[in-house]
Amino acid sequence: MAASRVVTTADRELGLDVYPEEAVSRRRGYRERFGKLFPSAQLRRDATASYNCYGLVLAGRRGWVRLDDLPCILTDDGYRLVGAREAAQPGDIILYKDGGVIEHMGIVLELRSLTASSSLTIPFVLSKWGPGPEYVHHVAHSPFGTDYEIWTDRPAGAI
Amino acid sequence: MPEPIIIPGVEFDTLKRIIESDDFYFDAAVASSPQSLFRRILATSAAESLAKFVKQGPENVKVVLDYARMRASEVTSTERSPQDVALCACLIGLANDASPEVEEFLKSLQTSSIGGLKWASEIASLIARKVRVTSLSTRTELSAAAIISLNSSTARSDVAASTFVVNYQLNNMSA
Numbered sequence: 001m002a003a004s005r006v007v008t009t010a011d012r013e014l015g016l017d018v019y020p021e022e023a024v025s026r027r028r029g030y031r032e033r034f035g036k037l038f039p040s041a042q043l044r045r046d047a048t049a050s051y052n053c054y055g056l057v058l059a060g061r062r063g064w065v066r067l068d069d070l071p072c073i074l075t076d077d078g079y080r081l082v083g084a085r086e087a088a089q090p091g092d093i094i095l096y097k098d099g100g101v102i103e104h105m106g107i108v109l110e111l112r113s114l115t116a117s118s119s120l121t122i123p124f125v126l127s128k129w130g131p132g133p134e135y136v137h138h139v140a141h142s143p144f145g146t147d148y149e150i151w152t153d154r155p156a157g158a159i
Numbered sequence: 160m161p162e163p164i165i166i167p168g169v170e171f172d173t174l175k176r177i178i179e180s181d182d183f184y185f186d187a188a189v190a191s192s193p194q195s196l197f198r199r200i201l202a203t204s205a206a207e208s209l210a211k212f213v214k215q216g217p218e219n220v221k222v223v224l225d226y227a228r229m230r231a232s233e234v235t236s237t238e239r240s241p242q243d244v245a246l247c248a249c250l251i252g253l254a255n256d257a258s259p260e261v262e263e264f265l266k267s268l269q270t271s272s273i274g275g276l277k278w279a280s281e282i283a284s285l286i287a288r289k290v291r292v293t294s295l296s297t298r299t300e301l302s303a304a305a306i307i308s309l310n311s312s313t314a315r316s317d318v319a320a321s322t323f324v325v326n327y328q329l330n331n332m333s334a
Contacts, residue, residue, distance in 0.1 A: 033185040098195045130189035
């Protein structure tokens with residue numbers, strides 16, 4: 001495992017871990033398993049152990065961002081929780097929780113109408129599932145449940 | 160109706176096949192914290208079966224413990240592996256057994272510096288701190304339904320998606 005130097009906007013240094021790649025058969029296994037459990041999820045990029053979901057969203061796929069560093073990154077980089085009356089926007093971050101603890105993260109790519117006649121829209125998210133592949137998926141179609149928050153670095157009140 | 164007689168080693172062979180399977184590993188591998196891994200494994204039917212198996216008596220505790228020790232001794236990689244996850248499942252199955260042998264094994268894992276036992280070490284620490292999840296939250300139940308499938312090829316996303324739509328609509332109605 002090697003480490004590179006990465007800093008937040010406030011110049012706080014973060015650890016960025018890099019793990020060795022898993023065997024081809026195991027990488028294929030992730031794809032087959034998740035494809036079976038979540039067939040509507042659209043494969044975006046094949047499995048790799050070289051970065052995690054936080055690395056995808058916050059470090060340009062350059063490595064594994066550590067869970068412990070997330071609060072500091074969100075604070076330093078100016079992210080805020082999107083309010084209950086405020087709609088998600090493409091580019092916002094979906095932050096999944098498990099038992100109150102951050103479990104997963106993805107980027108909102110687009111908002112799709114729930115049905116043809118509905119004004120309700122559902123975020124569709126790009127995220128990486130553990131050491132598995134990247135998928136574009138319905139916000140509730142993933143192994144990470146439905147307990148999530150929307151965070152953004154948009155100024156409050158911006159469209 | 161009389162309780163079924165479980166012959167040590169027979170039912171456990173089935174459980175072993177499940178917890179050693181790639182699918183069991185894949186479902187667990189998405190966890191990003193030991194707590195999450197603990198909850199994900201606990202939510203599986205394999206963990207429930209393991210706990211029941213262990214409760215049958217000290218002979219069964221020994222069967223699971225011997226297997227767990229063997230798994231731990233076989234781990235050679237520096238990263239997480241299916242062996243590590245199978246071992247975690249055994250630890251969670253043994254979590255409510257207070258025998259000295261189990262306690263001693265948990266202690267040895269907690270102090271292990273082997274990279275491939277990282278998750279087992281952290282799960283052992285959680286168990287040692289008497290972390291017990293006695294009831295699943297609604298969210299965890301949903302998550303478990305969406306994540307963990309040992310024998311079914313049915314897509315689970317429909318369950319989570321349906322519930323999500325209901326919750327989403329309720330939230331929007333109350334906003």
